[in-house]
Amino acid sequence: MLHQLGNEARLLAGGQSLIPLMKLRFANPSHLVDLNFISGTSYIREDNGALRFGALTRHAEIEASAPAARIPIVHDCAAGIADVQVRNRGTIGGSLAEADPSGDWAVVLMTLSTEVRCLSNTGERTVPLPDFIQDAYTTVLAQDELVSEVVVKLPPKGSGGAYLAFKRAAPVYPTASAAVQLTMEGDVCKDAAIALGCVGLTAIKAKDAEAALCRQSITEKTLASAQEAARAAADPQSDMRGSADYKRNLVAALVKRAIEIAVRRARGERVEVSHIYA
């Protein structure tokens, strides 16, 4: 169908970004194909050490899901996106396929082992998330291809994560966000994944910040060098949400807090996390 409708056709998932973009005339699709009437596209399944999310699974369903709560950082993300109304409509597949630089899911899922299943008339392929998102609002999806499923590997034992987004108010995009997933062995960090949101054209994997923690114990010193590396990895634009400098400082502060929570969760502590409003 997409093949017949041509390049200017768009798929409509939750519509919480696309419909506002159309009203603002930033998007002007020739055709809209509504995916919401296709049954069996909304589910959360645990299977073979991974969670599988149907593309049209709503944020609110993930927020309320017991299997999804097995990865606390996934719950943090789902429970903090925009507001109740938006979470009741918006979908995980739509969020990834839109690839908005300020979107929440890409940042969080970048710290986990995530694959995106893409489906077209001619077949199916599985693309690792870092390869799926190519640029702002740009993915590897071909014109006649859609996201069918998002597959997230369960982190190993001793792993903990946290996602913090800083927002002026619930319904707006964050000013900056940070996702951290750490695997600890005693006091030593065996593996670290750190991603930054809203401070670049895509979610940014802060590799130097990860390296600053790997095989180290988490002390004031290692925390400070991870923060410094995160600050350097961020590439923000000055806009109405704040200056580039402000955002660099903010993202470094969020990384520190997220690391501290991730360490506590890796020890098995229950820590409630919610997005921070200014």
Next chain:
Amino acid sequence: MPEAIAQVAIRVTVNGKPHSLQVEPRVLLVEMLREQLDLTGTHVGCDTTYCGACTVLLNGAAVKSCTMFAVQADGAEILTVEGLEKDGQLHPIQRAFGDAYGLQCGYCTPGIMLSTLQLLSKNLQPSETDMRKAIAGNTCRCTGYQNIFKAMQMAAQSIKGA
């Protein structure tokens, strides 16, 4: 003459009453409610998915009716502020918003009451955080929210006691 836009037939149940309607595919749910069904209690505030004045319940879930198309509601049950009262009796949420002065100009109130209903349908003992989260997507420019929280608590008590 511009080309006539094809109409799509949909069936919706609004406030318990079934309707068969013809709608243009581009019509938003809020436009259908206000202009075709004359249910003008659902307001349009920002029209950019921010303010929540257009909140209605779609199959029990709060949604911003300015951010979905009417055709997407085909087969759904919708509750608007007009559906809250029963047989001339105000809903406990409506009564509480009056009694606790939970409104001033009233523009945001229909949306806030429906967000409150979604919360109270699952949780009759909401904490302050629960209430703040429940109406985080509803903007009130008058009250400063404190009396809204009082009204939400009062409504919860009243529904529990009923």
